[in-house]
Amino acid sequence: MAVKQYIDAIHDALYEEMQRDERVFVLGEDVGVRGGVFRATVGLYETFGEYRALDFPLTESAIVGVAIGAAAAGMIPVAEIQFADFILPAVNQIISEAAKIRYRSNNEWSSPIVIRAPYGGGIHGGLYHSQSVEALFTHVPGLKVVTPSTPYDAKGMLKASIRDPDPVLFFEHKKLYRLLKEEVPDEDYVVPLGKATIRMDGEDITVISYGYALHLVLEAAQLLSQEGISSHVLDLRTLRPLDNEAILTAAKKTGKVLIVHEDNKVHGIGAEVSALIAEQALFDLDAPIARLAGPEVPAMPFSSVLEREYQLSVDKVAQAMRSLAQF
Amino acid sequence: MAVKQYIDAIHDALYEEMQRDERVFVLGEDVGVRGGVFRATVGLYETFGEYRALDFPLTESAIVGVAIGAAAAGMIPVAEIQFADFILPAVNQIISEAAKIRYRSNNEWSSPIVIRAPYGGGIHGGLYHSQSVEALFTHVPGLKVVTPSTPYDAKGMLKASIRDPDPVLFFEHKKLYRLLKEEVPDEDYVVPLGKATIRMDGEDITVISYGYALHLVLEAAQLLSQEGISSHVLDLRTLRPLDNEAILTAAKKTGKVLIVHEDNKVHGIGAEVSALIAEQALFDLDAPIARLAGPEVPAMPFSSVLEREYQLSVDKVAQAMRSLAQF
Amino acid sequence: MGELSRHRVLGLSDQQVMDMYRFMVLARMVDERMWLLNRSGKTHFVISCQGQEGAQAGAGLALQPGLDFIFPYYRDLCLMLMLGHTAKTELLSAFGRAEEPNSGGRQMPGHYGDRKLRIFTGSSPVGTQIPHAVGAALAAKMRHESYVSFVSFGEGTSNQGDFHEAANFAGVRKLPVVFFCENNQYAISIPARKELACENVADRAVGYGFEGIAVDGTDPLAVYEAVKHAVDKARAGEGPTLVEAKAYRLVPHSSDDDDRTYRSREEVEAAKQRDSLIRMKNYLTETELWDNEKEESLRKDLLAEINEATTYAEQAANPDPASLSRYVYAEAGDQ
């Protein structure tokens, strides 16, 4: 076991999968010689050569489209989109193509690609280096969408994504890259996609979250435990497919549910989680299903003052949890 | 008053707005000489000339991007995307650009464009001429998303969209184009965006829908009324911004809510409607909030047999309504 | 005979050019049958290859079926027939039957795909297949495999961003891919001069650092020569080529179109005089490989084949409605 940051976990998963299977390769802007602008692919160029750590021209649609074609010919491409905000030029290739290839070919062809992208704000990235884009993809059958929140999960889920026979969007919250360290096994392991996990066991309220926001929830839960409020915290980890069973079990456990995410609220991830509960566990509820999410503005501004105003914080989260507990 | 089809209502709205304001022009593939593949722009070329009914090369990103630039210079462009399925190459221009221009320029610039697109299935269009894409955009602050379900609304809401100072995605269900006729005033009128409307007043269950599915709901409601079940039917009309008040009022009216749409269910429009109710009217509910929607498959297949299996029908809708009433 | 033995000069046997012609006629006749079925209300949709058979036949002959990766577009009926599809497979597809190889009835006709023939599955949004072809070419280069990627598309589609981005990357990495633009002069109603301002689509190749060749698409031998050159070059590791075959779409865009609203009958009639089928027949006749008797017997045989295929397809089973939800993701046992 070694203690690793999230970014190292990502790097190691890539390195180990490339070692394990020579069909695996990474492609994207600055992923080769430079080792990635966040340094996730550092050293891969030196170890695996120019083609398996492939510097790609500044063309996101082609990055994904070329990955799809390489996968059709038997490779396992891991594409990097430099910032999640810049995935939008590739949406046609992701939704019209990758998501539908197995279905439209009646299972003859498939699209075993991974698309990694750093998302989320709080790093002074302004409107276009801070966005959460997961909700643009979670509605789409044929895709899987994952958002691990810890180094252990990041490594295990990236490996699972690379080995998955279908297209996976793998979103890495930028604030997590160097936020915390944890023990990550040296031996090979995977964390299965589609499974949520309980991060804290509690009795009074259920809080459902993922990504960086989860850590705010956990901090807030610590705070509240000193006030005598016991929180049950579920980390979704995968946003498509959702782990319906885990969500319903967690909701029923306390009868009071709060969903927390950084992305804006309306038609966001929390909507489906809430709707699922309202559909299948309504009579287990003791309070309205609450959502705490980013504001309904186009994106996170650059000015520190505005950025702070936009973001969730331990305080804001604790306040929402407290209200729910007191309901 | 004249009796008009939905497609005529669209055409007339375009014609009248172009007459009224010379900044208004249409652009898109085959919208000029051909008058549009669905004939929505027929005659505009002859009346307003080659530039105001502008045949555009086969490049959706440029159609929207050029519209944005023309709007910046003072025009009011109405872009046609030939089929909603083909809006995906333009997603970057819509979400990164149109939606964020006012916000990012601190209100100096804006993007008063309309993007019209025929959506929905049931016309043997296969996977790529049948999709519902509204849920890809309803999450995005800065956009408005409208889906009128009648000729009257189509005309009034298209006019409202053209006069709206912000970008509006205007989705026209293809099955509605020639499905029904109704009286449409000759004089100028608008139907405001952001307002839902009650299509049937009832007591036992509330059904919330929009677009073509709404008509299935209304037919089913007729059927059920013969069984003694009284339905309260709300047509959302605008999907962003949702008319929260109307939704909550309608939900509270009967305490039993079913949301019906053609698009697939998970993370779909119904999720937000349900979540809104679960958040703000939970204790007014007498039954779990139900959703009836398209299946979780990538898109509607071509084979008539599969297409039928995919689609909603009066029967399927009536069955869901009956179950809810009996709850 | 000098001028007349062009195919020999190109290294083609008499049998090969006659086969080529056979496929062109088969494609035309299947295509015409599809229109008949549509107009009689039996099928929902047709999109035609008519006018592009010569271009496709020339290209098809230059490829190695089953080795090369093919990324076709919806007009490539003649090309598909040359690569291994049949009247039967495509008529099954017209009816959306379970058995059709492209998609098991899930997709509209013309949306080709066949794994065993290395024909990748296509969609409707135009141009998306171009980066796919480049991706397969990248895989060939990475693994030192000998296949070539071949991708076709219309001149209207050459304006899409995906064409540009894919061609650029292929040029930078000198990948074994042939870009085949079938310029039929129209993108639905929009004539080429309102779609693009360059003289030839092939002129775009210079912007990607590789060769562009414009060729008469009604001359199958000329197209063969150009595509063969491109394929050989790609296989030899010398990078991509953009071949533009200039042809004409002889029928409306699809069964939903009415081309009288945007082009004159005179223009269409004039193009019909330059039909590649006529040209090829004349060539074969002049080289004494062909005569009216052979023509008649060919058409009779093909008609019988098509009739049989139609009957078969009409009676074939539809997909099982319960299969609607299958293959969204891999199922246990798939890879």
Place this chain on the structure above:
Amino acid sequence: MGELSRHRVLGLSDQQVMDMYRFMVLARMVDERMWLLNRSGKTHFVISCQGQEGAQAGAGLALQPGLDFIFPYYRDLCLMLMLGHTAKTELLSAFGRAEEPNSGGRQMPGHYGDRKLRIFTGSSPVGTQIPHAVGAALAAKMRHESYVSFVSFGEGTSNQGDFHEAANFAGVRKLPVVFFCENNQYAISIPARKELACENVADRAVGYGFEGIAVDGTDPLAVYEAVKHAVDKARAGEGPTLVEAKAYRLVPHSSDDDDRTYRSREEVEAAKQRDSLIRMKNYLTETELWDNEKEESLRKDLLAEINEATTYAEQAANPDPASLSRYVYAEAGDQ
């Protein structure tokens, strides 16, 4: 004096070339100040114009500020200064202050925009501004207005689909737009030869049916000549031009980059010898418009201006946190 009076031949006055130089030095000094502020932890982000001042100065002089519509990109500091922005506005922007004209502190520095100067608001995803410029040019043509659209972008960005699609449409409709590619040899770490395989970005113009001109971007007068030609042509209704100015990015991509990981110090040093500031200063000196004394006094004046601007910007107010939710949509009274 023949060779030395190049600017006169181009119709430029002595004052104009001296002003041009002044803006180049101002841009460089403001840029250097931004790095200082960033390295001392006072600001979060810098993206530089260093190495591209000459190209921008040449282009800027060919435009009519306030008339022409400008769609700049994030390296266009020198261009912005020529069009009417100041050290103060851009330092305000570096601090993200409420008063800065580009976005009121909402966007990162380098995301220009200013309605009164007809500078359209820019974003980060590269290339999206290119169709916008074409749209404004379309509006000019439709209304017979005399402005020209000017849009700039990097050579890496010329690979994006949006460049291709926009250029194509501009060519088809012969719109009054100037595409200005600032080729600084790198897209972050990726050298031009791995970004594109064509000799010049300008070579792409032929694919769109208009003129492409490659010019030495370290020679402001040469750039002026090319852009002036393009602007005049556009204003005369003769359609678009693609001008490529070849330069070099003298500093890392941004304050978050470390360019030692991908290029040698020797290469950067060699490029510094070809700095357009040196070249322009030599030119002015040779034409006897300039000497060391003038240089010193210019730098002293500019330094004072920048110091003052820095102090002002540092102390200026931040946006009101309550303004976060404003201007998502038009508010009552807006249009």
